[in-house]
Amino acid sequence: MMSFDNLVGISLDRVTADADAIGRLLTAAGRNIADAQVTAISAENRFDAAYKAIMQLASAALQAQGYRTLTSKPGHHMTMIQTLGQSVGLTRETVIALDALRKQRNAADYTGDIVTPAAVEACLAQAQALQQAVLQWLKKHKPELLAR
Secondary structure, three states, rough: OHHHHHHEEEEEEEEEOOHHHHHHHHHHHHHHHHHOOOOOOOOOHHHHHHHHHHHHHHHHHHHHHOEEEOOOOOHHHHEEEEEEEEHHHHOHHHHHHHHHHHHHHHHHHHHOOOOOEEEEEEHHHHHHHHHHHHHHHHHHOOHHOOOO
């Protein structure tokens, strides 16, 4: 597995871990998880909200390590997902599941594919699980980033 440092300039940039920035991402992810549970809106919008929460949580995890993705480069969503194993210790299986959601989101956004209720529930469950994983990792390894 490549280290974060090996990806600097390719798909990552170094940043200073900032409790306020990480706190904003965690709060926004919480809002998006709540929005994804609103059944009065379309499956597509619920899926998008859950997926957005996953991206915000992945970004918070990466920033806690002192990195962020280079959004000017293609593939930054994939990079954020694929670094979750290193940043907060997600299993390979979970990273694969999250990457499948990324691909499904791309298909829905760019080809108009239908988002099923099952896909919404899967994405929401992954977002909720990731929220717990990121918060637990931060509490254990970087509690100062939660002190805001």
